[in-house]
Amino acid sequence: MTDTQLHPRPRLTRQRWFDLCGTWDFAYDDDNVGLDDRWFDQPDRFDRQIQVPYPPESELSGVNDKGFHPVVWYRRTFSVEPVQGERLILHFGAVDYRAHVWVNGQLVATHEGGHTPFSADITNCLVDGAQVVVVRAEDQPLDGTMPRGKQDWEATPHAIWYDRTTGIWQPVWLEPVPATYITAFHLTPDLTRNAVTVDARLNHGHQGWLSVTLRKGDELLAVQQVQVGKETIETSITIPRAKNGQRRNDLYWSPENPNIITVAVALLSDDGAPVDTVQSYFGLRSAGIGGGRFLLNDRPYFVRSVLEQGFWPTSHLAAPSADALREEVELIKALGFNACRIHQKVEDPRFLYWADHLGLLVWGEMANAYEFSPAAVDRFTREWLSVVERDRSNPCIVTWVPINESWGVEDIARNPAQQAYASALYHLTKALDPTRP
Template sequence: MSRSLPISASTQGGVYPRPQLVRPDWHDLAGEWAFEHDDHDLGRSEKWFENAEHFGRVITVPFPPESEMSGIADPGFHPVVWYSRLITPDDVAASGRSRARDRVILHFGAVDYRASVWIDGQFIGSHEGGQTPFSFDVTEALLAQKTCVLVVRAEDDPHDVTQPRGKQDWLEDPHVIWYHRTTGIWQPVWLESVPDQHIEALTWTPNVPAGSVAIEVELIRRPAASVTVQVELSVAGEILARQSFLTREPRSQATIQIAGQANGQSYETLLWSPENPQLIDAHVSIIAEDGTILDESFSYFGLRSVGVAGGRFLLNDRPYFVRSVLEQGYWPQSHLAAPSAEALRAEVELIKALGFNAARIHEKVEDPRFLYWADRLGLLIWGEMGSTYEFSSEAVSRVTREWTEVVRRDRSHPSIVTWVPLNESWGVQQIAHDDAQLSFAQSLYHLTRALDPTRPVISNDGWEHAVSDILTIHDYASTAEKLDAHYRDIDAVRALVSGMGPAGRRLQLVPREIDGQSIMVTEFGGVSFALDDVDDSWGYTTATSPEDFRRRVSGLVGSLRDNSILSGFCYTQLTDTMQETNGLTDANRKPKLPIAVIRDIVSGEHTPLTVPTADTAFSLHSATE
């Protein structure tokens, strides 16, 4: 007998920190925490984790202490910071703790860069990597009916350029294209209660030609006896498939056939794309031999394929021209942390309203809640790693470990269509001359393909490519005429690749024929135009008026938008970011031209403004300007 699911992960409100593994009860620990800088790194020797008297300030979590919204607003060099918060019995109860769900998990979305955690002076664990999540079972540390003290120490050396850091400046004051640092907690911290045996992770891998999806279920440990994994797939409450399988393994895989996809005349109805962002809900249960439900969670996926062939980028086996924008994911009041969960949705809506069908997240691993809105509203995403600035054995180890965590975290999101482990030779600045650096770029490509063979991988976006599935070029030609000359036909592109590229760098270090390659210009534009006075404003070219800005952007985009040689572009950039004033909007997301004008420039289609909305929609900022 079919039944409606108690939770639809595909229509959640966008607040839950882990949108593809949802449980009904959780407790957000955001808000005021005690805080202190530890510039002389005395906290461990003085045992700050045992005594809260050392914490003399108050911070609002999860905003980094450099930002205004944190309440600290100190962007200077502070390599060590400490946090403290009481966890009360009410907090534990709000996490859904019960007799059946008696294990309490403490989750961190991201802490930059190295975190250590204590409860009532008892060391709980640590994690290294500023862009990826981690969690601890804190059941024994949280004594029943007792208020406990949670303490977090975060270490983020501003001078350690072997840390994956993206665009966080190594200088105290931001300059050129680098921004304020993000130290410590910058994504949600939350409690969740789970059964003793529970689902640790879910991974979805769609197979469009076969009309199926592969599921990988990871349990917290090997079951003592056989358990049944039951999976139900549905759309809008209508069951598409139900399948069960028996396992005694901690990690199990199964392929689920979606019966309706066998009809070749209607199979496209369920396919995910920006134009039809259809998500399929999943309800996954773990059932004991006696029929007891040990654990259940709710998830979703998109049935779609991506690839390259015949010089084209393919979405669902059809050529698809990528109209992308560079997204820094930075807000003036909260820096790399979004000012709210709602702001993440508004960002996706803004990008789509401006006529783009894709965004390249730049030098940052984005909040999963942003990826949820990209999944739900239909926006292609290029997943990129925040880079180191140095090549060394330590940098290699750190990037490899953290990038593996990134791909494993995000590989089930249908919106992510491309992986970018390296950008513009950051961290491998001598790749053209150092075989070790070239080998590292090659290894990241192959590692990524091993973790996820379903998406194209760019070994080094912009220039000095090792093996790459797409030839991507960064070209900041100042005029449409110069840009057009580089890509007017295949001979022009061949000449560009055979010599020095637009930035004076070779485009390919591993030779490959241009014919048949998918080619994209993944950075261009960068026209600076400041609506307000900005100190040290910066861009690749500068406009003097709104009309001059419109003319320049229209010419540059127009030269690539209808290009038959290219399979896509990425305009630099969505928003002004501090001194970088080359956005299509200012730092507060106010468009520099009417949205309809920008949309027409980007898409080349004079269409009415349609902002994707959901059941609990809120207004797009400046949508009617």
């Protein structure tokens, strides 16, 4: 657990969390026999070590093997002291591409999608003594239906493509939570009403209250309490100070003035006792198009943007450190840009945190597949909707880019199915997030 390290999920934080990055046992499974041979129960199968969250193809992983290894396994032990009434959640920021996770020999999670987070409640799997977590990751380098972005399918990178990233490439961590807890929390600003819409979700139904407190620095902006009777909660909070048109500029978010409004959230019982508490934040801003121009906070805004590739020489998709993500945002701004387009990857949430707090507009993009087929449509659509769900409350993101050029839809000019697919992605994105152009 750390108080100084930036949380791997900065928009929904609790005070207590435990970092599982670092040294893990590791093994290649080139013959794909690990599932049948139950490697999740066999520690002697792991013949080397790796530094998580760096992919094995990278230098910082300590493995630095850029060959084709479609199936890899990870293993590590950890210790916890269970607290009566708490649950323990195991989180993965991203595992490329398909993951199976076991804790103490029990399968706790499966996930497909190399850029999106997933988690598992492992409370019922805990044993006395050391706990064992095992991860199997499968990433077929020649499968063009998987969203892979600029990861090369050839043995060595050529032309505009980069080295591959296999397996874990974003943080792994543990989070103790109460029996009833907040699983998701989104904030959508509305400048026309001087308000923000709160959308909270719980792991199960609850009878009680949700209290939300908004602050800018030390200034209290608003407090609202709403009754809770089910798993989903939606309410709108008016910010009285924003009604004064002469005082809005120091509330609105922009690259020049990245004003952050912090949010303290408390889930309460019927009698007002605290059940769960989380911290979040948002920026009061709007993004749109009018008169052929981009509008920020309903005013024309000139965008000076750079293409942010987000591939690192020694760590590939993974950033070499948490500090490197902040330094990347600082460098973009120091060069005179006020925006970046993330190119063919879904960026680490900590990058978006710094873009939010330091003031950088972001075009949120998705890694594309190379082929068009029913499998490619299914895989991409499911992962893309998870991306929008994860990032739609970040004020830095002002537009979405599901498809780069014609990647994965090379025949879109004459293929009705590909045209329908692109149109469907547009409308699905707008259904989840109608606030961005």
